Every structure is written in C-alpha cells, then in structure tokens.
Amino acid sequence: MAELKNTLTLNDPLSIPEQKKIIDEIIDKNKALSGATMVVLNEMQGKIGFISRPMQMYIAQRLGVPVSQVHGVVSFYSFFTTSPRGKHTIKFCLGTACYVGGMPQIIEKAKQVLGIDPGQTTEDGEITLELCRCVGACSQAPVIVVDEDMHGRVRPNKFPQLIKNIHPDQEQG
Numbered sequence: 001m002a003e004l005k006n007t008l009t010l011n012d013p014l015s016i017p018e019q020k021k022i023i024d025e026i027i028d029k030n031k032a033l034s035g036a037t038m039v040v041l042n043e044m045q046g047k048i049g050f051i052s053r054p055m056q057m058y059i060a061q062r063l064g065v066p067v068s069q070v071h072g073v074v075s076f077y078s079f080f081t082t083s084p085r086g087k088h089t090i091k092f093c094l095g096t097a098c099y100v101g102g103m104p105q106i107i108e109k110a111k112q113v114l115g116i117d118p119g120q121t122t123e124d125g126e127i128t129l130e131l132c133r134c135v136g137a138c139s140q141a142p143v144i145v146v147d148e149d150m151h152g153r154v155r156p157n158k159f160p161q162l163i164k165n166i167h168p169d170q171e172q173g
Contacts, residue, residue: 012052012054013048013055019048022047022048023048023055026040026043026044026047027040027059030043031062031063036063037059037063040059041070041073041074041080042079049081049084049085050080050083050085051074051080051081051082052083053071053082056071056082078130084121086121086122086125086126086127086128087125088126088128088147088167089128089145090110090127090128090144090146091131091145092106092107092110092118092144093132093134093144093145094131094132094133094134095133095134096138097138097141097142098135098138098141099142100141101141102155103142106144106155107131109156109159110159113159113160113163114127114129116129118130118131119131122167126166126167127163127166135150137150137152140152141153142154144159146162146163147166
C-alpha cells in the first residue's frame with residue numbers, strides 16, 4: 001500500500017473522492033464474479049475514462065490478484081488507456097490495406113495539423129490520436145475513425161476538413 005501512495009498524483013482518480021467512490025463501487029459490485037478483473041477494468045474504463053498505474057495497483061490489491069495480471073490485461077487490449085483521452089478520438093487504421101493505401105502520409109498530416117503524435121492528446125484536451133490494427137473496412141482504405149464515425153478513402157489534404165467539426169478553431173494547415 002505504501003508503494004501505491006508513492007505513485008499517486010493530485011489528479012489521479014484515486015485522489016479525487018468522487019472518483020474513488022465510483023472505483024470502490026465498481027470493485028465491490030464485481031469482485032465476487034468469475035473473471036472479475038476484466039469486468040472491473042471494462043466498467044472502470046467506461047466510467048472513469050482511463051486506468052492509471054496507481055489504479056491498476058489498487059484494483060489488483062482489492063481483487064487479490066497480482067498487479068502483473070491487471071497490467072497485462074490493460075496493456076494487451078487497445079480499448080484500455082492509462083491516461084485520459086481527449087473529448088474526441090481519431091484512430092488511424094494500420095491494417096495492410098490502409099497502410100499501403102497511404103496511412104503513413106495521413107498520420108504525418110495529422111501530426112502537422114494538430115502538433116501531436118499518435119498516443120497523445122492536444123493541449124486543450126479536445127483530440128487524442130490513436131493507432132489501431134484493422135477496422136474491417138479494407139475496401140474503403142485508407143480509413144480513419146473520428147469518434148465513432150468511419151471515414152474511408154481519406155487523403156492527407158482532406159484531414160483538416162474531417163476534423164473541422166470537432167476542432168473548429170484548428171488552423172487548416
């Protein structure tokens with residue numbers, strides 16, 4: 001428990017009473033279930049929005065499982081994140097068809113326009129860029145997913161237009 005206290009930051013959900021209450025309720029409600037780790041982590045991701053390293057340690061301790069088990073699940077599944085995401089998420093498909101179809105150039109354009117790399121969030125907390133393996137729309141390659149909306153046959157010069165609805169103040173670089 002001392003190790004957990006040493007890793008907490010002021011903005012970690014475990015340090016915020018309202019969020020810690022939600023965390024405890026999720027664990028208490030599900031800890032007796034078979035497969036409780038996955039159930040707890042899924043609900044935690046949905047309600048808190050991310051699962052920090054201190055949260056992983058806390059969950060492991062409360063469920064009586066090794067931290068490595070919790071961390072293994074969080075790091076294996078792309079659904080889970082360890083830091084807060086932006087209000088909007090842009091996912092770049094790196095499946096073979098999308099990659100060959102020009103995804104590296106679209107990613108470069110996104111980095112230029114937003115000033116961040118995949119895995120990062122804009123300073124204003126609006127947009128997070130993510131890479132994903134395959135969205136199952138290979139005939140539409142290259143594909144990006146903006147929030148829940150799939151956009152196919154994207155070209156680098158079209159990227160600024162795609163994000164204008166979610167980031168209207170963005171320069172159209």
